[in-house]
Amino acid sequence: MLKKPFPLHKTPHDTYAFSALLILLSLLIAWTNLYNRPQGDLFVSVYIESSLVEQYSLYEEQQITYLPEDYASLQGPLTLEIADEGMRIIEETSPLNICSNQGWIRDPGLPLICAPNQFMAVIEVIQ
Amino acid sequence: MRNESTLKMTRLAMFLALGVLLNYAEAVFLPTAFIAPGVKLGLANTIGLIVLYYFGVKEYIGLGFLRVVMTSLFTGFGFNFFIGLSGWLVASLLVIVLLQGKQLSIYGLSLVGAVGHGVGQILMVSQLYQTPYMINYLPILMVTGSIAGLVIAWLSEQVILRMLDWSVS
Numbered sequence: 001m002l003k004k005p006f007p008l009h010k011t012p013h014d015t016y017a018f019s020a021l022l023i024l025l026s027l028l029i030a031w032t033n034l035y036n037r038p039q040g041d042l043f044v045s046v047y048i049e050s051s052l053v054e055q056y057s058l059y060e061e062q063q064i065t066y067l068p069e070d071y072a073s074l075q076g077p078l079t080l081e082i083a084d085e086g087m088r089i090i091e092e093t094s095p096l097n098i099c100s101n102q103g104w105i106r107d108p109g110l111p112l113i114c115a116p117n118q119f120m121a122v123i124e125v126i127q
Numbered sequence: 128m129r130n131e132s133t134l135k136m137t138r139l140a141m142f143l144a145l146g147v148l149l150n151y152a153e154a155v156f157l158p159t160a161f162i163a164p165g166v167k168l169g170l171a172n173t174i175g176l177i178v179l180y181y182f183g184v185k186e187y188i189g190l191g192f193l194r195v196v197m198t199s200l201f202t203g204f205g206f207n208f209f210i211g212l213s214g215w216l217v218a219s220l221l222v223i224v225l226l227q228g229k230q231l232s233i234y235g236l237s238l239v240g241a242v243g244h245g246v247g248q249i250l251m252v253s254q255l256y257q258t259p260y261m262i263n264y265l266p267i268l269m270v271t272g273s274i275a276g277l278v279i280a281w282l283s284e285q286v287i288l289r290m291l292d293w294s295v296s
Contacts (some may be wrong), residue, residue, distance in 0.1 A: 007232045014235035095202040111260045115206040
C-alpha cells in the first residue's frame with residue numbers, strides 16, 4: 001500500500017515554488033490595479049446567460065428584480081441593489097447562496113457572479 | 128491477492144465518501160464565499176493528498192474526478208459542476224507534472240494544487256461568461272489558495288504520520 005511518491009517534510013524546492021508564486025502574485029496585483037483604474041463615470045452592467053441585459057448608473061440608488069419568467073436560467077427571483085456607489089445581490093435562489101453572501105462590491109472590474117443562475121453584474125466604465 | 132484488492136477498493140471507497148462529505152460539510156458549515164467566490168479551505172483535498180501518497184497517481188485522478196461528480200449530485204450539474212471540474216483538472220495536472228520532478232514535498236504540491244484549482248475555476252468562469260474580468264479575482268484566490276494549500280498540507284502530513292504508525296502496529 002505504501003507508495004511514498006513525495007517527501008513529507010519541506011524541501012528547498014518548496015521555497016522556490018513559493019517564491020515564484022509570490023513574484024507572480026505581485027506582478028498580477030500591479031497589472032490589475034493599473035488596468036482597473038477608473039477614468040470616467042461608473043456603471044453596473046448586468047449579464048444573464050452571457051448576454052448584456054442592462055446597464056445602470058452606479059450613482060442612482062435602486063433595486064432591480066429579475067424574474068425566471070423573463071430569463072430561463074434564473075432559478076427564482078434575483079434582486080440586485082445599487083446604493084452608496086456599490087452593488088450587491090439581496091435575493092437569489094441557488095444551492096449555496098454564494099453570490100448573496102458575498103455582500104457589497106464597490107471595486108470596478110470585480111464581477112458579482114451567480115453561477116447557478118448564469119447571472120453576472122460588474123462595475124465598469126462605459127466610454 | 129484477492130483480499131488485497133478488496134481491501135484497496137474498500138479503502139478507496141471510504142476515502143471517496145470522506146472526500147464528498149468533507150466537501151459538502153465545508154460548504155455548509157464553513158462558508159468563506161463572502162471573501163470572494165471560489166475561496167475555500169478545501170478540506171477534501173487532504174483526502175486527495177493522502178490517496179496520492181498511499182495509492183499513486185491513477186487512484187488520485189480517479190478519486191478526484193469521482194469526488195467532483197458525486198459532490199455535484201448535491202449541488203446540481205450546472206455551471207458549478209464545470210467550474211469544479213476545471214479547478215480539479217488544472218490542479219491535478221500541475222500536481223502530477225510536478226510530482227514527476229520528485230523535488231517538491233507535500234507542502235509544495237499542496238500549494239501548487241490549491242493555486243491551480245483557483246486558476247482552473249477562473250479560466251472556466253471566464254469562458255462561460257465570456258468575460259476578462261474574472262482575472263481580477265486571481266490575486267485573491269492566489270493568496271487564499273496559498274494559505275489553504277499550506278494548511279491542507281500540514282493536516283495531510285499529520286494524518287499520514289499517524290496512519291504510518293497505525294499501519295506498522
